[in-house]
Structure formats: structure tokens, C-alpha cells
Amino acid sequence: MLNEKNVQLGKVRSSIRELFEYGKKRKAEIGEENVFDFSLGNPSVPAPPEVGAALKDIVENTDPVLLHGYTSAQGDFSVRKTLADYINSRFGLSLTADCLYMTCGAAASVSIVLNAILNDGEEVITFAPYFPEYKVFTENAGGKLTALKSGKGFLPDLDLLAKSLNPKVRAVLINSPNNPSGVVYPPDIISRLAAVLDEHFNKTGNRVFLISDEPYRELVYDNNTEVPFIMNYYAHSMVCYSYSKSLSLPGERIGYIAVNNAMENYGDVYAGICGAGRALGYVCAPSLFQQLVKRVYNKTSDISVYKRNRDRLLNALESYGYEVVKPDGAFYMFVKSLEPDAKAFAERAKEYELLIVAGDDFGAGGYARISYCVSPEMIERSLPAFKALADSYKTER
Amino acid sequence: MLNEKNVQLGKVRSSIRELFEYGKKRKAEIGEENVFDFSLGNPSVPAPPEVGAALKDIVENTDPVLLHGYTSAQGDFSVRKTLADYINSRFGLSLTADCLYMTCGAAASVSIVLNAILNDGEEVITFAPYFPEYKVFTENAGGKLTALKSGKGFLPDLDLLAKSLNPKVRAVLINSPNNPSGVVYPPDIISRLAAVLDEHFNKTGNRVFLISDEPYRELVYDNNTEVPFIMNYYAHSMVCYSYSKSLSLPGERIGYIAVNNAMENYGDVYAGICGAGRALGYVCAPSLFQQLVKRVYNKTSDISVYKRNRDRLLNALESYGYEVVKPDGAFYMFVKSLEPDAKAFAERAKEYELLIVAGDDFGAGGYARISYCVSPEMIERSLPAFKALADSYKTER
Numbered sequence: 001m002l003n004e005k006n007v008q009l010g011k012v013r014s015s016i017r018e019l020f021e022y023g024k025k026r027k028a029e030i031g032e033e034n035v036f037d038f039s040l041g042n043p044s045v046p047a048p049p050e051v052g053a054a055l056k057d058i059v060e061n062t063d064p065v066l067l068h069g070y071t072s073a074q075g076d077f078s079v080r081k082t083l084a085d086y087i088n089s090r091f092g093l094s095l096t097a098d099c100l101y102m103t104c105g106a107a108a109s110v111s112i113v114l115n116a117i118l119n120d121g122e123e124v125i126t127f128a129p130y131f132p133e134y135k136v137f138t139e140n141a142g143g144k145l146t147a148l149k150s151g152k153g154f155l156p157d158l159d160l161l162a163k164s165l166n167p168k169v170r171a172v173l174i175n176s177p178n179n180p181s182g183v184v185y186p187p188d189i190i191s192r193l194a195a196v197l198d199e200h201f202n203k204t205g206n207r208v209f210l211i212s213d214e215p216y217r218e219l220v221y222d223n224n225t226e227v228p229f230i231m232n233y234y235a236h237s238m239v240c241y242s243y244s245k246s247l248s249l250p251g252e253r254i255g256y257i258a259v260n261n262a263m264e265n266y267g268d269v270y271a272g273i274c275g276a277g278r279a280l281g282y283v284c285a286p287s288l289f290q291q292l293v294k295r296v297y298n299k300t301s302d303i304s305v306y307k308r309n310r311d312r313l314l315n316a317l318e319s320y321g322y323e324v325v326k327p328d329g330a331f332y333m334f335v336k337s338l339e340p341d342a343k344a345f346a347e348r349a350k351e352y353e354l355l356i357v358a359g360d361d362f363g364a365g366g367y368a369r370i371s372y373c374v375s376p377e378m379i380e381r382s383l384p385a386f387k388a389l390a391d392s393y394k395t396e397r
Numbered sequence: 398m399l400n401e402k403n404v405q406l407g408k409v410r411s412s413i414r415e416l417f418e419y420g421k422k423r424k425a426e427i428g429e430e431n432v433f434d435f436s437l438g439n440p441s442v443p444a445p446p447e448v449g450a451a452l453k454d455i456v457e458n459t460d461p462v463l464l465h466g467y468t469s470a471q472g473d474f475s476v477r478k479t480l481a482d483y484i485n486s487r488f489g490l491s492l493t494a495d496c497l498y499m500t501c502g503a504a505a506s507v508s509i510v511l512n513a514i515l516n517d518g519e520e521v522i523t524f525a526p527y528f529p530e531y532k533v534f535t536e537n538a539g540g541k542l543t544a545l546k547s548g549k550g551f552l553p554d555l556d557l558l559a560k561s562l563n564p565k566v567r568a569v570l571i572n573s574p575n576n577p578s579g580v581v582y583p584p585d586i587i588s589r590l591a592a593v594l595d596e597h598f599n600k601t602g603n604r605v606f607l608i609s610d611e612p613y614r615e616l617v618y619d620n621n622t623e624v625p626f627i628m629n630y631y632a633h634s635m636v637c638y639s640y641s642k643s644l645s646l647p648g649e650r651i652g653y654i655a656v657n658n659a660m661e662n663y664g665d666v667y668a669g670i671c672g673a674g675r676a677l678g679y680v681c682a683p684s685l686f687q688q689l690v691k692r693v694y695n696k697t698s699d700i701s702v703y704k705r706n707r708d709r710l711l712n713a714l715e716s717y718g719y720e721v722v723k724p725d726g727a728f729y730m731f732v733k734s735l736e737p738d739a740k741a742f743a744e745r746a747k748e749y750e751l752l753i754v755a756g757d758d759f760g761a762g763g764y765a766r767i768s769y770c771v772s773p774e775m776i777e778r779s780l781p782a783f784k785a786l787a788d789s790y791k792t793e794r
Contacts, residue, residue: 002669009672046461059452064443068646111678140676249465251684272399275406279537281508286683287648
């Protein structure tokens, strides 16, 4: 009598949510300050001050009928124009307002794009570790997600990609800076990835889209870390962006899809996105927040806390004997489990009041995710627990 | 290479949008004041003053990390609790916070509910005239929409419903006050509708949900007009609500789904809704607007203008010889076409600069929709045009 797949999806909490709920209970039991909760990717730094000021100004000085009215389904034209111009000036492109489609955040962006391009039984390839909802969105659009094992340093294994391409593959979906590894895919990887897709097209005539889900684009911590913009590498590309992390607005659901107008069938792809957004019930992105991003599109929350957290935690964990790939961006660190089963490792971490997420759900058993979007004070307080956890394994040997 | 269905959906503008775009062009040609645009259902009265005040206060006095952070996927608990309590006090029910699921407006609500209950090939029944997107949402969820012809006064024909029920039918979807007719389904219709569904269940064991899409609930114009609350008539019922029209916030995308906890499988239905919302990419409803409706849930925009418009237009049109079913709610009037083909009628109306929508897309040829959410001044200016349009048909006879 119901759609069982969605009922199950609603019943089974993700392991992240599960852990977060456990943390809430545990904090009530032993005190907030004694639980080291690294479970959620919820920004811990406030929106930049320009956000609050702009919101108040917009509400105060805009005719409410205009401000709160429907925008066109793609989003307000002047908002899209402003963002397209900004992308063009930053990355040397020639996007128009009609390359952008405003959305309720990156999850909506990815869901809409997949519904625009997939037919039943078609395939999307991503690289493990990957954000678990990709599977949910792909399957809801009638497709199948294939997660390829990573190469060294959690970077895509491009030989494996080349072998995995087949006529059913419609898209490769990447996420850099990556959740959960924090790794940034460097320019040479993107460039070689594009070459693999082009070669596949030349050989088979099957044109595979490259989709970049990049809510963490602005969250990189070293001056020499470049997050390559995929449209400069591959014509059949789309970017799913969100202001959730850059402006610390995850609950407000505002982002966009950008379609590269250098691709052959750009008009049809954009129409497919408009159609998919309509079919899923997204009428338009929240209008007040469209106006907001028009004003503060080039601002970023103060991410220096994340950098400080990363450096402190990375140094400490390595000194305790943990193996970690240095994360260049996002606010996640993927630490190697101290026993083969990462779920058992995460369970043992709980005994030290450390809440970290086993990598299994990200398609990468043997690792655990630490979300360091927390206060530096909590990082300090948690260090003895991380040390004790590592020591507990040493004692055993 | 693409999902053709969604590409077509994105390419074909609805006839409403088409007419609206024509109107924009025409206004540029002959002046805004000379075009009588009754095409769109966009609220013309501002949000109540409490909305702007509350928005500013919330932004000014809430920690931005909390305010703009993720809420739970169902929506903030205290918001859901407040709204459930309000529904209970108003309609004498016992809903809990966990009967409510906050959404990005009524379109999202309907889309999510249909994805929660439908499997491929299953059927949803609605009554013509009906909101055209119901077909889009139903088909995207894998189902088929059947629109039954109305009975007298655009009310559901319940004998026809009884004959149309079959084992594939999962839900009956109603919309009252109705877009496009403005008709309110009275209590005896809802009560008989519930009886038909119960009888079908008793005979066949097939339990059909009753879903009420009611963004226009607060827009009724006479004291004795009651909009029955379906949960008081039928246990297996769900309400899709939106603040788009009651608070004039259509662009902000905020509403909810309420699930009747009197139904047998309430827990599974609610889980299905959570799962469907997740699968479609709705992470949570916009958090600022969740907090807003928590404060102003019992306010309504000043709808006296709509009532004045309705009365003036109805009297005038009837005096010119038009046939109209008096609308008790919403801000639409469904006028009988003066020739058999409503599309030709709407085309001829354009010659008088009147923009009205042929009923064909609403599943009711032979009629046209007039959206009277416009300024009273425009109504006055438009009357000679409506008279001339009617006279043009008289001359012909």
C-alpha cells in the first residue's frame, strides 16, 4: 500500500544521524563538555556579518509583494546574471544567466541534475569515499550508482575509471573538496579524468557528463591549494553549488546548478533541469535567499577556525600513531581505523566519548570520518581521549 | 542521452506561464495600465506586517549558527509542535509534532506524499477542474492521474468516483478552495466522499488515502463558508499545506504535510514521507521561514481586497451575460466560455487586452480562469473590456 523503498529510507537513519542522536543522549547523561562529538558536518562558525545585515536591509527596504513573490522557476534573472558574471570573472568563462538554475541547496542540485539526465537502468560513476546520499538520489532517478575504489591519497583511480566506462554510464559525479576525506582533486587529475571521458566518447560515441558537487569549494586552507573548475577542463560538465558551507547557511537551502554552455546539447540539458525541478516539486529556490546571495556571493565565513582545528588535530593524531591523509579542504579528516573493522573501531571510540563515523557508509571500510567543524576548545579537550584510544590498541599488541 | 520526459517538461511552458510572458511583452508595447492581466495566481496583497517584523527580530536576536543551521529533516521540533497544537485547537484533533513534516511549500508537499505512497503503475484520482501540476507530480512518482469530470457547481461527482475506484487506486487528491474554480467543497461532500472510500475498503480491502492540497484554506470570503478539515471525516488522510497564499510568501517555499495519526499504518506513512523527502533531495525546509511560521502561524494577509475584487467582478460579469459559478474561496473565478472552444475564447479576449487562461489545461474545456489577485483599480479598468468581449459574441448571433 506504500512505496516500501521510501518507507525503509525514512526508517533507517543514516549512521551519521544515529551517532548524532546517541551523542545528544550521552551529553544529557555526562555533560556536554565530556562528549567529543565529531559526527556532523554542520558549520560551527557563524555566517559572515554581511549576511545578517543584508537580510535585515532586504526585508526592511523591499516591497514584500516583490520580495516574497514567486521568482521564475530557474530563479530571479538578476540573481542568475550576477552569479554567472562572478563565475566568468573568476574562472574565465562565458556563462549567461540562462546557464544557471537556482536550487534549494546542493542536495537538490544533484537530485535535479540526475533526474534531468538519467533513464531507468542507466549508471552514474563516483569515487569512494563518497557522500552516501548520492546512491539515494541516483536510485530515485531510476539509475544505479557505481562507486570505484580510490587510488593513492583517496584520489580517483583513472585506469579503473577507463575500464569501468560502458554504454550505460551517463555521468561521473565528483566531490572535491571531498566529504568525507577532505581531499582536493588537483588539476592534473581533473585534466586526466576529462581525457578519459573524451577518449571513451571518441571510441564509442557515448558522451558522459562530468558533474561536480562542490559545496566545500571555498573551504581550502593553504594558499597553493587550487580547486580546479571543471568547466575549464571538460565541455559536458555541470557544477552543483551550495552556500551552505561557504556562508554557513545549511538550513536555508540555497544553491545553484551551473550548466556549461560549451557543451553540444546545452539547451536540452538546461531544459531537462527545468523539467526535473518542476517534476520533483521545486517551484523556485527561496526568494529572500536568492536576493541575499546576489549581495554576498563573494563573501565567506571566517574559516580560519577550521584551519586551526585541522592543523592541531592532524599533528596530534599523527603524534599518537594514527594514519591520516592530510585534508586540504572541507572540514573532514579520514583517519585509518586501528583495527580492520572500522565499525568496531568507531564503537570503541565511544568508550572514550569520541563520536566518529565509520567509513563503511562512505564506501570506504577501514577508515573513520572526523568532522572538525567544532570549537577549538573541544578539540583540545578531546586529545587525551584520542591518545587513550590509540594506546588501547598498543596495549593489546 | 537525456531524460526526454523532463526535457519536454522543461521546454513546454504551461499555458499560464505562456500567457504571462505574452502579457509582459504586451505591457511593454502599449503600457502597463492598458493590459488586464488575470493570468497568474501570485498574491497581490503584501504579507501581514507581523511577517517583516518577525523576520527582522529573528535575524537580529538569534545566534546565526542555530538560526541558519540544519534542522532535522522533518523540521524543527518546536515548530512542528506549535503547528500541531494549533491544528488540534482549531479542529479538535490530537496530532503530535511527529505528525507534521515541514516542506518547501505545497508543491513539495504533494510531490513528497505521492512519492511516499505510489508504486509504478498505481493510480491517483482527482476531480476536474484541477491544478495541472498534479499530473506532473503523479507521473514523476511513477503513477497515473485520473481526473474525473465534476458534478454540478464543479463539485466532485461521487457516483462517478465510486465507479472509478479499482485496486490500482492509492489516493484521491482534492483541492478546496479550488484552483481554478474557487469552489469550496462543503462538509456533506467530504463526508460522502469519505463514505465512498470506506465502502470501497469494506468491499475490496483496498484502503485509499484522501489527500487534501489546501494552500487556499484561509482564503474564504463569507462567514458561513466552512472549509471542512478532512481529518475529521476520514482516518487515512493527509493535508498538504502552504503559507504561500495565507501569508503572501509564495517565493519562500514554506509549508507542511500533516499525517492523520488516526490511520492504521501512520508510522509507516510518516516514514515513507521522510524517505521520499530525502530521496527527492529536500534536506529540510528553509530554517529561517520555519522559525517565522512558528511566530505568525495564525496570521493572514489582508484578504479583504480579494473579496472586494470577487464581488465587483462577479456582479459585473453576470450583468454582461457571463455564466460564473460563484467562487467561495481562493482568488480564482471560472467563467464559461462564450464559444465551445475555450482556447479560441481566451485568444479573442486578448484582442480586448484581457489575459485569461483557457480551462483545457485544468481538465475543463469550455471554461476560462480569471485570477483576481490584482488591484481593484485594474478590475475597474478591465470591466469595459469584459463587456466588449461579451458584446462581440452577441453581435455575431
